[in-house]
Amino acid sequence: MIEVKNISKSFDGNQVLKDITTELWPGTVNFIIGRSGSGKSVLTKCIVGLNEVDQGEIFFDGRNFTKLNKWDRRLIRQEMGMLFQGAALFDSMSVEENVMYPLRMFSNLSKVERQKRVDECLERVNLAGKNKLFPSEISGGMQKRTGIARAIAMNPKYLFCDEPNSGLDPQTAILIDNLIKEITKEYNITTVVVSHDMPSVMEIGDHINFIYEGKLWWRGDRSTILTSENKEVSEFVFPSAFMQEIRDALREGHR
Amino acid sequence: MAKLFSHIGRYSILLGQVFTRPARAREYRRLIVDELDKIGLQSLGIVALLSFFMGAVVTIQTAANIDSGWIPKWTIGFTTRQTMILEFSSTIVCLILSGKVGGNISSEIGTMRITEQIDAMDVMGVNSASVLILPKIIAAIFIFPFMVVGSMFLGIVAGAIVGTSQGVVSLTDYTYGVQYYFEPYQVSYTLIKTLVFAFIITSISAYHGYYTKGGAREVGQSSTKAVVYSMVLILLSNYIITQLLLL
Ligand SMILES: Nc1ncnc2c1ncn2[C@@H]1O[C@H](COP(=O)(O)OP(=O)(O)OP(=O)(O)O)[C@@H](O)[C@H]1O
Ligand SMILES: [Mg+2]
Numbered sequence A: 001m002i003e004v005k006n007i008s009k010s011f012d013g014n015q016v017l018k019d020i021t022t023e024l025w026p027g028t029v030n031f032i033i034g035r036s037g038s039g040k041s042v043l044t045k046c047i048v049g050l051n052e053v054d055q056g057e058i059f060f061d062g063r064n065f066t067k068l069n070k071w072d073r074r075l076i077r078q079e080m081g082m083l084f085q086g087a088a089l090f091d092s093m094s095v096e097e098n099v100m101y102p103l104r105m106f107s108n109l110s111k112v113e114r115q116k117r118v119d120e121c122l123e124r125v126n127l128a129g130k131n132k133l134f135p136s137e138i139s140g141g142m143q144k145r146t147g148i149a150r151a152i153a154m155n156p157k158y159l160f161c162d163e164p165n166s167g168l169d170p171q172t173a174i175l176i177d178n179l180i181k182e183i184t185k186e187y188n189i190t191t192v193v194v195s196h197d198m199p200s201v202m203e204i205g206d207h208i209n210f211i212y213e214g215k216l217w218w219r220g221d222r223s224t225i226l227t228s229e230n231k232e233v234s235e236f237v238f239p240s241a242f243m244q245e246i247r248d249a250l251r252e253g254h255r
Numbered sequence B: 001m002a003k004l005f006s007h008i009g010r011y012s013i014l015l016g017q018v019f020t021r022p023a024r025a026r027e028y029r030r031l032i033v034d035e036l037d038k039i040g041l042q043s044l045g046i047v048a049l050l051s052f053f054m055g056a057v058v059t060i061q062t063a064a065n066i067d068s069g070w071i072p073k074w075t076i077g078f079t080t081r082q083t084m085i086l087e088f089s090s091t092i093v094c095l096i097l098s099g100k101v102g103g104n105i106s107s108e109i110g111t112m113r114i115t116e117q118i119d120a121m122d123v124m125g126v127n128s129a130s131v132l133i134l135p136k137i138i139a140a141i142f143i144f145p146f147m148v149v150g151s152m153f154l155g156i157v158a159g160a161i162v163g164t165s166q167g168v169v170s171l172t173d174y175t176y177g178v179q180y181y182f183e184p185y186q187v188s189y190t191l192i193k194t195l196v197f198a199f200i201i202t203s204i205s206a207y208h209g210y211y212t213k214g215g216a217r218e219v220g221q222s223s224t225k226a227v228v229y230s231m232v233l234i235l236l237s238n239y240i241i242t243q244l245l246l247l
Helices: A040-048 A070-077 A095-106 A111-124 A140-152 A170-187 A198-204 A231-237 A241-254 B002-018 B025-065 B075-114 B117-124 B128-165 B171-179 B184-210 B216-246
Strands: A002-011 A014-024 A028-033 A055-060 A080-083 A158-162 A190-195 A207-212 A215-220
Touching (some): A002 A040, A014 A040, A014 A055, A028 A040, A028 A170, A028 A198, A040 A190, A070 B117, A080 B117, A095 A111, A095 B117, A111 A140, A140 A170, A170 A190, A170 A198, A190 A198, A207 A231, A215 A231, B025 B128, B075 B117, B075 B171, B075 B184, B075 B216, B117 B128, B128 B171, B128 B184, B184 B216
Parallel strands (some): A014 A215, A028 A190, A028 A207, A080 A158
Antiparallel strands (some): A002 A014, A002 A055, A207 A215
């Protein structure tokens, strides 16, 4: 479990995160949703320590990550996998070498076992056979999928995915969503997904954290988000006039 | 002034990271071999070209200046040797390499920074500073001395070829000059300088790349800064080392 306690973060006087407190649960998919620029990526980077928080603390299964020094953080980080919004693949390495990288750095697997693990991971994200291509030679969606394969290579305890299915076609998006859900349940991973894609929230979201203007505005789950009376949540879920009509019709039906 | 101190501070912190708790030895071996190719082999051409023409030009210039008759011809070989050994093959070659190698290192690391590749390493728990920078420093410190020694030879040989073929000096006179009053200590002095320069170029350039913020424009700016700072530090340390070792 990851506990986020009262974290705040500013960049040059612009306060991006305001006193956010939440818990992220193991074996579940925890969503961080909100409009573009609301601070989702910054929040994720604060949790993994890529951005230092100005205030507050983060606990990974009781371990106070914020208080640890760089070196001790590395140990916890070896239990993390992260997919970046822009995939952040190593562009001098092939798809296969990217996925292999954490294994080479940390695992004690033999060469053959490593190769097997890489093939397994690539298979899971539907990239079997693309081993030798370079990031510049594959599409944005394929880069994302390679990023996921790299993030899960080490069987992480904590998995962070910043917009895992943006830029993917709907079918691949669902495939990725289901993959994330499956491995989360299978290995009891604490999974954090940043997204503004409502279909994927509805598909796999167990816990939902709605960020609005840097604040944790609303928390809930799939069943409560559709009926939330909170104005900002409701506008986020039903952004267009057409969608709002559907919402109102749904509500009528409930009564 | 405050900016200078903050640079020095961050540079020291980065070096601290580079030299602590490294990753697996076998990873480094692979990376160092890579860097030997990028930093060393790929610079051989330019270094050879420069050294050849420099040796040739120094020879011709000296010949043109001692026309008066009472200065012995072997001075030509002597001057070419001294120029190559003392200054050209170390300082000038390293200044040129700071443009090529330094600019390269800084833009490579800078691009990795702005495309979050360095963040990706950090999140995995990899010591990104060490994995990215240490192999470059080691490779440069290892390969630069060979390049410098090669440059000395090539420059002196070029002088001989051009000098004799132009008829400004006989091979005997030239060779006598090259061997005249040879002090091995001067070669050591040059090699010491080279090691320092190799460290300056790689670490300063890596520093500027590693702390790049922004986009493509900033990557360009970092690599300009990398080259300028390396050059200034090379000139400064050249002066200091020379004063310490030769006076
Ligand atoms: N390194 C930084 N320096 C300064 N400001 C930053 C930095 N990173 C993010 N910000 C600011 O923080 C705010 C939130 O950015 P963030 O990337 O978290 O948005 P987001 O919710 O992930 O949006 P999107 O859905 O578009 O990815 C933005 O206003 C952005 O300008
Ligand atoms: Mg984002």
